Amino acid sequence: MLDKYERLILKVLQKDGRASTQELSDAVDLSPSPVWRRVKRLEDDGYIQRYAAIVDSKKLGLGAFGYVQVSLVDHSENSITIFKHFVHKSEQVLECASITGDFDFLLKIVATDPEALEEFIMKHMLRLGVVRNTTTTFVLRRIKSSGALPVDM
Amino acid sequence: MLDKYERLILKVLQKDGRASTQELSDAVDLSPSPVWRRVKRLEDDGYIQRYAAIVDSKKLGLGAFGYVQVSLVDHSENSITIFKHFVHKSEQVLECASITGDFDFLLKIVATDPEALEEFIMKHMLRLGVVRNTTTTFVLRRIKSSGALPVDM
DNA sequence: CTCGAAATTGGCAAAATTCACTGCAATAGG
DNA sequence: CCTATTGCAGTGAATTTTGCCAATTTCGAG
Structure with missing residues (x-):
C-alpha cells in the first residue's frame, strides 16, 4: 500500500502543505526524484485531495x-x-x-x-x-x- | 482592516493553498506584485497560520x-x-x-x-x-x- | 468646495532563485 | 540474474522577490 516514505511525506505535507520536493527530500531522507514521483502518485491516486491555507479565525x-x-x-x-x-x-x-x-x-x-x-x-x-x-x-x-x-x- | 483583495486572496488560498502569486493575480484581478505583498502580509500578520495538505481519510x-x-x-x-x-x-x-x-x-x-x-x-x-x-x-x-x-x- | 502636496498603492520589468520534471546509469532486492 | 527503484545531472520553465515609476487616493490648507 504505502511505503514508509509515502507515509512520512503525508505526515510532513499535512503540517506544511507547501513543502517543496527538495524540502521533503531532506525531511524524508530520500533523493528528490523518488520523492517527487511519490508526491505525484499521492496526488493522482487521491491520497492528497487538495492543499489549503489554514486561516486564523x-x-x-x-x-x-x-x-x-x-x-x-x-x-x-x-x-x-x-x-x-x-x-x-x-x-x-x-x-x-x-x-x-x-x-x-x-x-x-x-x-x-x-x-x-x-x-x-x-x-x-x-x-x-x-x-x-x-x-x-x-x-x-x-x-x-x-x-x-x-x-x- | 482587510481590503477586498486580501479577502479574496484568503478565500482562494483556503480552497487552493498552493495557488501561485500569478494564479492569485488572475483570480483576484490585481497584478502580481501587490498580490505578493498582500500574501506576505497575511502570512506575517498571522492571518494565514500555515498551509496543509488535505488527506483522504x-x-x-x-x-x-x-x-x-x-x-x-x-x-x-x-x-x-x-x-x-x-x-x-x-x-x-x-x-x-x-x-x-x-x-x-x-x-x-x-x-x-x-x-x-x-x-x-x-x-x-x-x-x-x-x-x-x-x-x-x-x-x-x-x-x-x-x-x-x-x-x- | 477646490486645489495640490504627500503618502499609499498599483503596475511593469528584471533578477535571482528555486522548482518541477525527465532520462539514464548505478544499485539494490528478490 | 532480472526487475524495480534509486540517485544524479541537467534543462527549461515557473516563481518568488526587489526596485522603480506612474497612478491613485488621502487629506489638509486655502
Whole structure:
C-alpha cells in the first residue's frame, strides 16, 4: 500500500502543505526524484485531495464556535435535500455529519460572536421549515483543532 | 482592516493553498506584485497560520469518525493537565474543545473502524483515570467537512 | 468646495532563485 | 540474474522577490 516514505511525506505535507520536493527530500531522507514521483502518485491516486491555507479565525473576527445537533421534522427525500442544500451553501457551517443517537445531524458552526451564532440558528436554520429540534453546544475554548490525520507508521 | 483583495486572496488560498502569486493575480484581478505583498502580509500578520495538505481519510483506512463528549472526575489543575496532555499526544484526537453543557470537552476522534474507535475510548481515554463519563456519537456519513472559514465580503 | 502636496498603492520589468520534471546509469532486492 | 527503484545531472520553465515609476487616493490648507 504505502511505503514508509509515502507515509512520512503525508505526515510532513499535512503540517506544511507547501513543502517543496527538495524540502521533503531532506525531511524524508530520500533523493528528490523518488520523492517527487511519490508526491505525484499521492496526488493522482487521491491520497492528497487538495492543499489549503489554514486561516486564523480570531483574526477574521470569528470568535464563536458551536456544535449544533439537529433533528428533522421527517426523513423524506425532500426534507433531507433542503437541509443538505442549506448546509452546503452556508459558509458558517464548517462541518456536517449525519450521526447516531437522538439527532440526525451534527453541525459545527462559526460566527462572530455567540449572539450571531444564535441568530444564525434561529433566523436561518429554523426558518428552513424542515428542522424539528436543535441542541446547541457552545465552544468555550479550542484545545486542539484540525489535527492531521494519523498515518500509521 | 482587510481590503477586498486580501479577502479574496484568503478565500482562494483556503480552497487552493498552493495557488501561485500569478494564479492569485488572475483570480483576484490585481497584478502580481501587490498580490505578493498582500500574501506576505497575511502570512506575517498571522492571518494565514500555515498551509496543509488535505488527506483522504478513507484512503488511509480511517473509516470511523466519532464525537465524544467527556466529563472529568474533578476540575483540579492536575486532572485537566493530564487530560489535555492526552489530547495533544493522541493523533486520533483530531479536535478538542471545552464546551458548555453537561460535559467538559467535546472531542472528534478518528479510527480505522467503529471497534477501534471504541477501543480507543475504553483502553486509552478511560484508563487515564481522570474521565468520569463519556457519550459517544458515531458519524454515519460526512456531509461537509473542513469548510473554509467565511471571509466577510 | 477646490486645489495640490504627500503618502499609499498599483503596475511593469528584471533578477535571482528555486522548482518541477525527465532520462539514464548505478544499485539494490528478490 | 532480472526487475524495480534509486540517485544524479541537467534543462527549461515557473516563481518568488526587489526596485522603480506612474497612478491613485488621502487629506489638509486655502
